[in-house]
Amino acid sequence: MDNEEIVTFRVFIAEYKTKLTEKFKSRKKWTPPNKNHILAVIPGTILDIKVKENQRVKEGETLLILEAMKMANRIAMPFDGVVTSINVEKGEMVSKNHVMIEIQPL
């Protein structure tokens, strides 16, 4: 084993000399979800957008239709609020966790 790769690695408060794995090094940092972001929970295509920027939308009203796995998913407003930004266009393909729409509570 290559000594150069040995690093200091903290487990609780003790520090150990050890190597890291590629998988460990490339792990993604977790950030708490932003409730004002409407994310694509599944990769798919934007079939239709039902709202406009600055529009007031009531909880449960449709924001857009996301087609994924041959299913048209109705994406609803999670709370009463206003649409602050629309980041997708009709027909656009979005990957998972793409921020499709940004909103603000009233």
Next chain:
Amino acid sequence: MSLKQFIQDLRERKEIAKSGGGEKAMQKQKAMGKLNARQRITSILDKDSFQEYDMFVEHVARDFDMEKKVLHGDGVIIGTGTVYGAPICIYAQDFTVAGGSLGLMHSRKICKIMDHALKMRVPLIGINDSGGARIQEGVNSLAGYGEIFFRNTMASGVIPQISVILGPCAGGAVYSPALTDFVFVVDNISKMFITGPSVIKTVLGEDYTMEEVGGAKVHCEISGNAHFFAKSEKECFEQIKKLVSYIPRNNQIWAKRIEAKNPQFDKKIESIVPGDPKLPYDMRDLIKSVSDESEFFEIMEDFAANIIIGFGRMNGESVGFVANQPMVLAGVLDCDSSDKAARFIRFCDSFNIPLITLEDMPGYLPGIDQEHMGVIRHGAKVLYAYCEATVPKITVIIRKAYGGGYIAMNSRHVRADFVFAWPTAEIAVMGPEGAANIVFKKEIADAVDPEAMRQSKIQEYKEKFANPYVAASRGYVDEVIEPADTRSRLLHALEVSRDKVAYRPEKKHGIPPF
């Protein structure tokens, strides 16, 4: 017709069947760097031991002009043979025949040899090289996969099942290998995925190569779907034969005992492990210093390398080693290493292979990513597997055995038969630094020189608790041993455990935290 003519006719028929997808397809297979299905089988089996069945099976598809097509053997070869003289059942998909696609008769052939393997209690080797379901056969093809999965599950824990991926293995087809005990892959040849690059491109617009999505390296290093990585088919076949030599034919017998030989490791066992528990060493050296001939056949070498699993022999008998690797991630337990160890423990338990656990780990890997990935349920698998196992179970605590990890790594409490500890062992709820900070919080805070007090309290804790003698005083550790006695202690423990009987309550099956 004279008898001679009948025989001549049979020979001609066999020659035609053996031509598979024809000369051109065979050449194409070769050009891809792949052996053909029959060559693969004969490379694994003992010379001249292969006996083929169902050579004249033909497909039954009648739609899409399929009735006009002849598919020799319906794209799969089945048979029996021996490996090192021991019987084995084997099948190999023939990519030269309709891309090795799985139709009804193709699946029936596989099921026939699987049924035989289970009935005769001999191991099954499946060589996968197939484009997937034969679309022209529709639901019959899906039924075929389902029948195979059912048999894989029924045979699980009864006979060893080995999958060899020597070509594409995509979509539903991947679940047969996934249900088997060991998956072998070869660099640049094996491709396994549920959705391939073309589907990912269509759905997500993202471009990946087949190697990136499901190549041999991916499954050996990232996904953990494969257990053995080889650079060539030849190397892969040698690995398979080696594995077969370590395991019994079925769950009713023990693995074959061979002549016992002493370790031949050049390093002294005392020189391998640093006294400072924070310094690393290669745990494999320790395994090699106790195993017969210093042989260690490692499984899943490149996946979750913070734990080591594999086979060795002690006094000529197969044993399974489970050992923390301080050289990688300090040897912590995490989601991947727990999965890796738990499955191996269950394999050994199913097939009467005693378990030797070498412990040196600082606990579970802290971090929000681990918590969110479910380190609780994954970690629980190790506990479950050790608790459930009734084969002889022996633990040697080398250095660190902290917290929940101490319990999980085959402690007395989960029914280890023998627990030994080196004098360097630190068996405690946590490392001395953390413990001193909590236990002596007030003393440290009130001290004129808190740092000096902290160091003195860490030392005090170390002397009082971070050693093997507290655990030994309660009988949790059977004996504190000198490192040089490790092998002789293990040999004796295995010797006296050979006829171990351990009862577990009767049940349909447990509910492990899958």
